[in-house]
Structure formats: C-alpha cells, structure tokens
Amino acid sequence: xxxxxxxxxxxxxxxxxxxxxxxxxxxxxxxxxxxxxxxxxxxxxxxxxxxxxxxxxxxxxxxxxxxxxxxxxxxxxxxxxxxxxxxxxxxxxxxxxxxxxxxxxxxxxxxxxxxxxxxxxxxxxxxxxxxxxxxxxxxxxxxxxxxxxxxxxxxxxxxxxxxxxxxxxxxxxxxxxxxxxxxxxxxxxxxxxxxxxxxxxxxxxxxxxxxxxxxxxxxxxxxxxxxxxxxxxxxxxxxxxxxxxxxxxxxxxxxxxxxxxxxxxxxxxxxxxxxxxxxxxxxxxxxxx
Amino acid sequence: xxxxxxxxxxxxxxxxxxxxxxxxxxxxxxxxxxxxxxxxxxxxxxxxxxxxxxxxxxxxxxxxxxxxxxxxxxxxxxxxxxxxxxxxxxxxxxxxxxxxxxxxxxxxxxxxxxxxxxxxxxxxxxxxxxxxxxxxxxxxxxxxxxxxxxxxxxxxxxxxxxxxxxxxxxxxxxxxxxxxxxxxxxxxxxxxxxxxxxxxxxxxxxxxxxxxxxxxxxxxxxxxxxxxxxxxxxxxxxxxxxxxxxxxxx
Numbered sequence: 001x002x003x004x005x006x007x008x009x010x011x012x013x014x015x016x017x018x019x020x021x022x023x024x025x026x027x028x029x030x031x032x033x034x035x036x037x038x039x040x041x042x043x044x045x046x047x048x049x050x051x052x053x054x055x056x057x058x059x060x061x062x063x064x065x066x067x068x069x070x071x072x073x074x075x076x077x078x079x080x081x082x083x084x085x086x087x088x089x090x091x092x093x094x095x096x097x098x099x100x101x102x103x104x105x106x107x108x109x110x111x112x113x114x115x116x117x118x119x120x121x122x123x124x125x126x127x128x129x130x131x132x133x134x135x136x137x138x139x140x141x142x143x144x145x146x147x148x149x150x151x152x153x154x155x156x157x158x159x160x161x162x163x164x165x166x167x168x169x170x171x172x173x174x175x176x177x178x179x180x181x182x183x184x185x186x187x188x189x190x191x192x193x194x195x196x197x198x199x200x201x202x203x204x205x206x207x208x209x210x211x212x213x214x215x216x217x218x219x220x221x222x223x224x225x226x227x228x229x230x231x232x233x234x235x236x237x238x239x240x241x242x243x244x245x246x247x248x249x250x251x252x253x254x255x256x257x258x259x260x261x262x263x264x265x266x267x268x269x270x271x272x273x274x275x276x277x278x279x280x281x282x283x284x285x286x287x288x289x
Numbered sequence: 290x291x292x293x294x295x296x297x298x299x300x301x302x303x304x305x306x307x308x309x310x311x312x313x314x315x316x317x318x319x320x321x322x323x324x325x326x327x328x329x330x331x332x333x334x335x336x337x338x339x340x341x342x343x344x345x346x347x348x349x350x351x352x353x354x355x356x357x358x359x360x361x362x363x364x365x366x367x368x369x370x371x372x373x374x375x376x377x378x379x380x381x382x383x384x385x386x387x388x389x390x391x392x393x394x395x396x397x398x399x400x401x402x403x404x405x406x407x408x409x410x411x412x413x414x415x416x417x418x419x420x421x422x423x424x425x426x427x428x429x430x431x432x433x434x435x436x437x438x439x440x441x442x443x444x445x446x447x448x449x450x451x452x453x454x455x456x457x458x459x460x461x462x463x464x465x466x467x468x469x470x471x472x473x474x475x476x477x478x479x480x481x482x483x484x485x486x487x488x489x490x491x492x493x494x495x496x497x498x499x500x501x502x503x504x505x506x507x508x509x510x511x512x513x514x515x516x517x518x519x520x521x522x523x524x525x526x527x528x529x530x531x532x533x534x535x536x537x538x539x
Binding site: 173176177181182183184187191192195196 | 340342345368369370371372375376378380382384385386394395398399445448449452
C-alpha cells in the first residue's frame with residue numbers, strides 16, 4: 001500500500017514538473033503551425049521588411065517592419081533609462097544603504113512588480129502623456145518616449161532585485177581583501193563587487209529587457225499605436241505586442257489576417273526566447289564559479 | 290630596537306561588551322610578534338584594530354591610542370593606513386581575476402605606478418618575496434582561483450607586498466592549509482621579517498614557537514604575558530600561560 005502511494009505521488013509530482021515544458025512546447029508548436037501557414041502564402045522576408053500594414057484592404061499588405069522598429073525603439077529607450085538607474089539602485093541597496101533604509105527600499109522595489117500593467121498605463125496616460133506634450137511642445141504626448149519611461153518603470157524591479165542578489169552574493173571576504181589593500185569603498189565596489197557580480201547583473205538586464213519587449217497593455221495605452229516608421233522617439237509608434245492584442249479580436253478565424261498575427265507572435269516569441277536564453281547563459285556562468 | 294607600533298591603553302568593545310581591556314604593547318621593527326590565546330581572548334580584535342578593519346562594524350567602538358612610528362592611526366586616513374599596514378586573512382581570498390592582476394590590483398588602485406614595465410618588475414619581485422614566483426611564472430594570466438590553497442595564500446601575501454607596506458598582519462594565515470603549504474608560508478614569513486614588521490595571530494601554538502621572535506599571550510581580552518618566544522615557551526612567568534601552551538587549558 002505504501003509503495004502504491006509512493007509511486008502515485010511521485011507520478012503526480014513528475015507530471016506537475018514537466019507540465020511547464022509541455023506548455024512551452026505546445027505554445028511554440030501552435031505558433032509555428034499558424035505562423036508557417038502564413039509564411040507559405042506571404043514571404044517571410046517581405047513580412048519582416050515590409051513597410052506597410054494593410055491587413056484588411058483588397059490587396060492586403062503585411063509588413064511588420066514599423067512594429068519591429070517600434071518595439072526596438074521603446075525597448076532600447078526603456079533600457080537606457082532603466083539599466084543605469086536599476087544597477088545603481090541595486091548598488092545602493094546592497095553596498096551603501098544602512099540596514100533600515102535597505103529593508104524599506106527593497107520591499108518598495110519588490111512592490112513595484114505587483115503593480116498591474118494596466119495601472120501603469122493608466123497612470124502614464126493621465127500624468128506623463130500630457131506632461132510630455134507640453135514639455136516638448138509636440139502634437140501628442142502618446143510617443144515612443146512616453147512608452148519608454150513607463151516601461152523603464154516596469155523593468156526596474158526585475159533589474160534591481162536580481163542584480164542586488166548577485167551583488168549580495170559576492171563574498172564579503174573579497175571586499176575585505178580589497179579594502180585591506182587600501183582600496184577605497186568606491187574602488188572596491190567598481191573593481192570587485194561589480195566585476196564579480198557582472199554575470200548576474202547582465203542576466204538581470206536581459207530579464208528586464210524580456211519583460212519590456214513582451215509588455216503589451218502599457219505600450220498599447222501610451223505609445224499612440226501608429227503603424228508607421230517613426231522618425232524620432234517623440235513620435236507615436238506601435239509595437240508588435242500591441243498589434244496582436246489590438247487586432248486579434250477583429251479577425252476572421254483562419255484568415256490571412258488571423259494567421260499574420262500568429263506570425264508576429266512567433267517573431268516576438270523567438271526574440272524573447274533568445275533574450276531569456278542569453279540571460280540563462282549568464283546566470284549559469286554565475287553559478288559555476 | 291625601534292618601536293614600530295606602540296599601543297597605549299587600548300580598549301575595544303562590541304555593543305558595550307569589552308573585547309580588549311586597557312592593552313599596552315609595543316611591536317618592534319623587523320620582528321615577528323605572535324599573539325596566542327584561546328577563543329574570545331581579543332587577539333583578532335586587536336589585529337583588526339591595527340589596520341582599522343573593524344571600523345566597518347557598527348557595533349564596534351574603542352578607546353586609547355595606537356601609534357605607527359609616531360602617528361596615531363585613528364587620526365590617519367584609512368586608505369593610507371592600510372597601505373602602510375597590510376593584512377592577510379585566515380582564508381586565502383584571491384580576487385576573482387588573474388594572478389598577475391591580483392598582484393597589480395593594489396598598486397594600480399593606489400596610483401603608485403603607471404608604467405607597464407614597472408608593474409612587471411613589481412609583480413616579479415612581490416611573487417619572489419612570497420616564494421611563489423617559480424611555481425606561477427609561466428601562467429601569470431591564468432585565474433587566481435585555479436591555483437592551490439597554499440599558493441593562493443602566498444599570492445595574497447604577494448598582493449600585500451606589492452604595495453610595500455611597513456607592517457603585515459597575519460590573521461591565522463595557515464588555518465586552512467596542509468602542513469607542507471604551512472611550512473612554505475612560514476618560510477616566507479621568516480624571509481619577510483628582514484624587510485617588514487610582522488604581527489601573527491595564530492591558534493597554532495607550535496607555529497608561534499617556530500617562527501616568532503616574541504610571543505604575547507592574551508586571555509579574556511587581557512594581555513597576560515609577553516616575552517621572547519624561547520623564554521615564554523620554556524619558562525613562562527604566569528601559570529595561565531603555562532597551562533595554555535602545554536594544552537592543560539579549559
């Protein structure tokens with residue numbers, strides 16, 4: 001009897017364990033199936049480099065180049081803002097802050113993760129967007145720049161918490177060793193802490209980027225959703241995620257438009273997969289040391 | 290005999306708990322002074338006070354004065370003090386970089402030298418003084434984490450020598466090493482005494498008797514006895530000292 005219970009529980013745990021792998025494979029397979037069906041009738045090169053997105057016109061054109069540019073622009077902008085602030089926040093929390101401030105700051109940063117993206121988008125829409133419009137005196141505040149700022153806000157907790165963990169796991173003896181040699185606190189932080197924690201910090205940045213590029217609700221609400229190639233960051237853009245989310249409801253199931261959205265999702269999935277994979281490489285490198 | 294370090298009435302506390310009580314001691318230039326004593330005797334506290342490593346501990350406080358050739362170390366700039374008083378820890382802790390970079394780390398950070406040729410001379414000299422040169426000269430670029438524990442500890446010595454300090458503090462430098470590596474570290478210590486002043490804290494009483502010129506015995510935060518090593522080990526004045534070195538303690 002005990003043996004049976006043992007085997008049953010083992011089986012259940014095993015199924016739960018591989019469930020996430022099964023889901024990933026299924027989603028990937030589904031995306032592939034629909035996406036490839038689309039690529040069969042519409043060329044993959046034309047799809048990625050095409051400049052016009054007229055999915056419902058009589059001679060439909062499926063060019064997602066503006067969306068790729070939009071996603072990249074928003075993501076890069078968010079990184080430029082979030083990475084320095086995030087890494088420095090992590091340094092402050094792990095190396096400089098007194099214990100009281102550290103605890104408060106850490107929970108505050110972790111709390112930021114809990115804010116739903118629609119709330120971030122909403123707050124950005126009513127505060128940041130009008131502010132940007134009047135500050136730069138542009139026709140609309142719904143721009144790639146506004147999106148970058150709000151997304152930076154969303155990527156920061158990931159970057160801060162993971163790189164802070166990496167910095168904290170740098171053995172105290174390294175710091176002591178460097179300090180005992182007469183290095184100043186800043187020299188120790190820069191040459192020892194940052195250097196030893198670098199794989200973890202890079203992984204944190206990659207995971208933050210992954211979060212930004214996959215973010216949908218916020219960008220849909222504040223980037224203006226304009227399907228053309230932007231000339232500067234102060235113009236409205238549309239990201240790949242926003243296209244899928246906005247148009248999926250209006251398509252005919254099984255039609256070209258429907259399939260093209262799957263193709264976009266496939267491209268997006270590949271990008272985030274690659275980013276996560278790179279992050280894993282760095283995290284793994286960190287562990288082996 | 291010149292006093293390198295003169296300690297006057299030094300008391301140290303952790304959260305008001307006294308770890309070291311009104312200590313008066315002098316350390317003579319070019320000697321190896323061993324400090325022995327059981328746990329909680331204050332020997333490590335004393336050592337870490339000498340280059341102010343304990344200043345990072347928020348619970349730590351102290352009274353009294355320590356003079357390094359006439360200057361009170363508590364008035365000195367901390368980085369300057371640590372440049373003059375180097376410290377070797379119990380565990381070998383090479384920094385996560387190559388052997389070469391480990392040795393040049395401190396001279397570079399302190400801005401002592403800039404030319405590459407000078408750096409190479411310093412690396413060679415420091416590694417030779419730490420009796421490590423012959424073992425690593427062909428692989429200076431390989432990671433310092435890959436060499437053996439004993440070699441790592443001698444690399445740490447070389448790293449300190451590269452900034453040419455006046456005093457080197459050894460905090461149980463051989464506690465994690467095998468007897469052969471220990472012998473090598475001890476050898477280099479005796480070698481180093483010609484140029485530097487050495488303070489050695491050790492739990493290994495035999496090590497103190499092997500390498501040091503004078504030995505001090507600490508107990509419960511107090512200096513019980515200090516004397517020439519051969520005299521202290523042969524005919525200690527205090528009963529407590531005798532009990533400790535003969536292993537009849539506690």
